[in-house]
Amino acid sequence: MVYADLLLDAICVVSAEGRFVSVSAACERIFGYTPEELVGMRMLDLVHEEDRERTRAAAERVMRGGIETHFENRYRRKDGGIAHIMWTARWSAADGVRIGVARDVTALKQAEQRQAAVYAISEAAHLSADLTDLAARIHAIISTLMPAENFTVALHDVERDELSYLYHVDERAAPGASPPMSADTLCGQVIRHGRELLLPAQTEALTAGAARELLNRDGAHSWLGVPLKSADRTIGALVVKSYDNRQSYDEDDRELLQFVSIQVAQAIVRKRLFQRLEYMARYDGLTGLANREAFHERLRAALVSPGPTPNRLALLYLDLDGFKRINDTHGHALGDTLLELAARRLCHAVRESSLVARLGGDEFAVLLQNLRAPAEADSVAANLRNALRQPFDVSGQRLQVGVSIGVAVYPRDGTSAEALLRRADQAMYAEKRASRTAPDTDIDAS
Numbered sequence: 001m002v003y004a005d006l007l008l009d010a011i012c013v014v015s016a017e018g019r020f021v022s023v024s025a026a027c028e029r030i031f032g033y034t035p036e037e038l039v040g041m042r043m044l045d046l047v048h049e050e051d052r053e054r055t056r057a058a059a060e061r062v063m064r065g066g067i068e069t070h071f072e073n074r075y076r077r078k079d080g081g082i083a084h085i086m087w088t089a090r091w092s093a094a095d096g097v098r099i100g101v102a103r104d105v106t107a108l109k110q111a112e113q114r115q116a117a118v119y120a121i122s123e124a125a126h127l128s129a130d131l132t133d134l135a136a137r138i139h140a141i142i143s144t145l146m147p148a149e150n151f152t153v154a155l156h157d158v159e160r161d162e163l164s165y166l167y168h169v170d171e172r173a174a175p176g177a178s179p180p181m182s183a184d185t186l187c188g189q190v191i192r193h194g195r196e197l198l199l200p201a202q203t204e205a206l207t208a209g210a211a212r213e214l215l216n217r218d219g220a221h222s223w224l225g226v227p228l229k230s231a232d233r234t235i236g237a238l239v240v241k242s243y244d245n246r247q248s249y250d251e252d253d254r255e256l257l258q259f260v261s262i263q264v265a266q267a268i269v270r271k272r273l274f275q276r277l278e279y280m281a282r283y284d285g286l287t288g289l290a291n292r293e294a295f296h297e298r299l300r301a302a303l304v305s306p307g308p309t310p311n312r313l314a315l316l317y318l319d320l321d322g323f324k325r326i327n328d329t330h331g332h333a334l335g336d337t338l339l340e341l342a343a344r345r346l347c348h349a350v351r352e353s354s355l356v357a358r359l360g361g362d363e364f365a366v367l368l369q370n371l372r373a374p375a376e377a378d379s380v381a382a383n384l385r386n387a388l389r390q391p392f393d394v395s396g397q398r399l400q401v402g403v404s405i406g407v408a409v410y411p412r413d414g415t416s417a418e419a420l421l422r423r424a425d426q427a428m429y430a431e432k433r434a435s436r437t438a439p440d441t442d443i444d445a446s
Contacts, residue, residue, distance in 0.1 A: 032078030125267035135167030295357035314377035321402030
């Protein structure tokens with residue numbers, strides 16, 4: 001094999017029993033074993049467990065006189081890494097051996113995997129329901145690239161300067177449990193400094209000091225964290241760690257996770273933006289209540305839901321009496337604060353299953369479901385009147401407003417969303433007209 005040793009591809013001669021008889025020098029570069037170590041070893045012992053059966057079948061085809069070309073499988077290198085090999089092999093009947101040429105296509109496969117991961121992460125950002133779901137999908141994607149049984153996505157809230165876990169899976173922690181998150185943790189250091197942190201196995205590590213002490217305290221055998229960056233700002237970190245003494249992360253893993261982190265950061269930023277836009281489309285920016293569109297959507301959905309739910313449904317339409325005078329007298333900033341306080345009282349005065357919405361200005365609506373009887377809607381309306389007529393303390397001023405409430409009950413007052421809304425609106429204005437003979441606002445600016 002003197003001339004064969006000059007080739008970049010490896011040439012292997014394997015006996016009928018499946019043991020290496022002779023190998024070229026390139027085998028050491030590909031598999032990590034010297035030719036002397038390989039001779040006598042069973043070829044299948046090096047093959048990745050998931051590829052052994054089809055490799056055995058391919059060897060049998062070759063031994064029956066066939067020629068295998070472009071057959072691909074995976075091997076475990078001496079250092080524990082994975083080598084992707086493309087084989088061409090044939091049987092030599094005269095010598096009773098298989099002769100194969102092995103080409104290392106690991107770099108090509110890794111490039112394909114990375115590109116596939118980029119597409120998969122982009123698709124996950126589109127398909128995921130929320131950020132937590134996105135992180136879980138990213139975990140699954142990264143697990144196809146490297147060992148990632150223990151995986152964390154941490155985020156940095158710049159405005160509050162707080163670190164938190166978006167997603168945390170740890171085989172030694174209870175489901176849903178997360179350790180304290182602070183700047184003096186390994187993950188916190190990655191975020192604070194915006195730099196990768198690789199702590200390989202203890203026996204291989206040159207790193208000492210605080211980082212090593214934190215790793216020992218964590219109990220992990222090997223730890224790798226990379227920052228998530230967007231627009232030159234670190235928004236979080238990706239972390240994988242191993243408790244297995246046989247698994248140690250290396251520079252190849254660091255480079256791979258760093259490559260993926262760029263796509264992950266972009267996916268998180270896009271998802272955050274989408275959620276923000278979705279929130280703005282469905283919720284009132286001042287009070288945080290559902291807006292008119294979201295309320296109408298929920299009402300229509302309740303009316304078409306299966307079962308007896310529609311028969312226990314009511315709609316309350318509310319308008320604050322005297323709010324305009326307060327707004328004109330004390331300014332819009334104070335008026336906005338008053339609306340926020342009123343919204344909180346509304347939410348506290350009804351059950352959690354009820355939907356409270358701001359329809360615009362000083363108009364609100366409440367959707368009541370699972371009522372025991374129609375009269376319960378009138379009882380809730382009375383509670384809301386009492387809650388809103390209590391004085392408000394706004395920026396040191398004691399203010400009072402009145403409230404007019406119209407009630408519509410399904411199916412007594414209508415069987416469609418439009419009919420119920422119209423009936424509740426009419427009842428609200430009827431109550432407002434009836435109360436105009438009495439003062440609608442009492443303002444004490446003391």
